[in-house]
Amino acid sequence: MTVARAKTGGLTASLKFIRASIPILGACAMVAIWSLGVKLSGIAPYILPGPEAVATALVNDWPILVAGLWVTAKTTFLALLLALIGGWGIALLLAQARWIEALFQPVTVTVQVTPIVAIAPLIAIYAATAQMAQMICAFIVAFFPIMLNTLQGLKSAERYHADLLRTYGASRWQTFRYLRIPSALPNIFAGVKISGGLALIGAVVAEFSVGQAGKNAGLAFRLLEAQTRLNTPRVFAALVLLAWLGAVIFMMTSFLSWLVLRHWHESEISTKS
Structure with missing residues (x-):
């Protein structure tokens, strides 16, 4: 045996x-x-470089690329953190009553469906600095999946369970704490996973639109700069680092979801097994 x-x-x-x-x-x-x-x-290297040329560009241009990566990563993580705070807070507010959700719906829908590329130049006018403009753009892109998924999760709690809690005299806050928030956790972390990648996309789009040169230049701006100079190996090197950053963000958000849901939600239990 x-x-x-x-x-x-x-x-x-x-x-x-x-x-x-x-x-x-x-x-x-x-x-x-x-x-x-x-x-x-x-094929010519300036059209499609081989992986050896890209690796050489990564090594030779590492100081420039890693500085840009750090700027883009800071913008992405700060925007994601603010989107988490704002998205969860707004979702909790809208979940209090249907009329509150209806009151804010025109604003949320309008900002959500407007392309960030169209909003970025306007944000650049009113933001104090280029870095703030980039962060706001990334925040807007990351905010709505978190808010909408959290709101949907809070509204999806079983009505029979809510009636049972009210029968036992549970307060509104106790119903939120013991029923609506736990039942919304899968939706919440689904929104976090989506917004992690979207925050990076928003940061990249913002750097393309309102980025600046110098020590505060992000990785996307360095990519655009290399493209105008036909330095294609550096373009691919920057793309590799952006893809790596996106993968790290996805793994972090997935691990956080697994950490919270692993003991009781079927999706993470099956993933663990």
């Missing part, structure tokens, strides 16, 4: 290792195909 369990445990560990290695193998295969395709086609 002990030997059988040891074999089963070893097989399970091997399967988990193989499953975890599949994305890495897929990424390596893509890079190999990319490198081979560039070499066989003989």
Whole structure:
């Protein structure tokens, strides 16, 4: 029996290792195909550089790229933090009564459906600095998924459970604390996952629209600068760092969701297993 369990445990560990290695193998295969395709086609490096040229650009231009990455990351995380605070707070306010939601609906819908590219120049006029304008743009993009998902989650609590709590004399705050907020957690963290990537997108779009040169230039501005100079390897290097930052944000928000929901929500329990 002990030997059988040891074999089963070893097989399970091997399967988990193989499953975890599949994305890495897929990424390596893509890079190999990319490198081979560039070499066989003989395409010019300023049109499509190979992975070797991109790696060289990462090493040679690292001081410039990492400084831009730091600026973009600060804008993204600050905008996401403010979106979390504002989105949760506004959702709690709108969930108090239907008339409050209807009162604010024209403003929220108008700002949500207006492209951020169109709003960015106007924000640049009224913001005190370019950095503040970029942060506001990223905040607007990240705010609405958090607010809407949280509001939907708060409104989706089972009515029978709410009636039961009222039967036992629970106050409005106790109903929120013990029923509506816990039942909204899956929606809340779904909004956080979405807004993590959107905050980065908003920061990049803002840097394209209202970015500035110098030490406060973000990574997206460095990408645009390299593109105007036909420095395509640096463009790809900046894209690699932006993709890496987006992946880090997604993993952080996913881990936070798993940490909170792992013991009781089916989606994270199945992910854990």
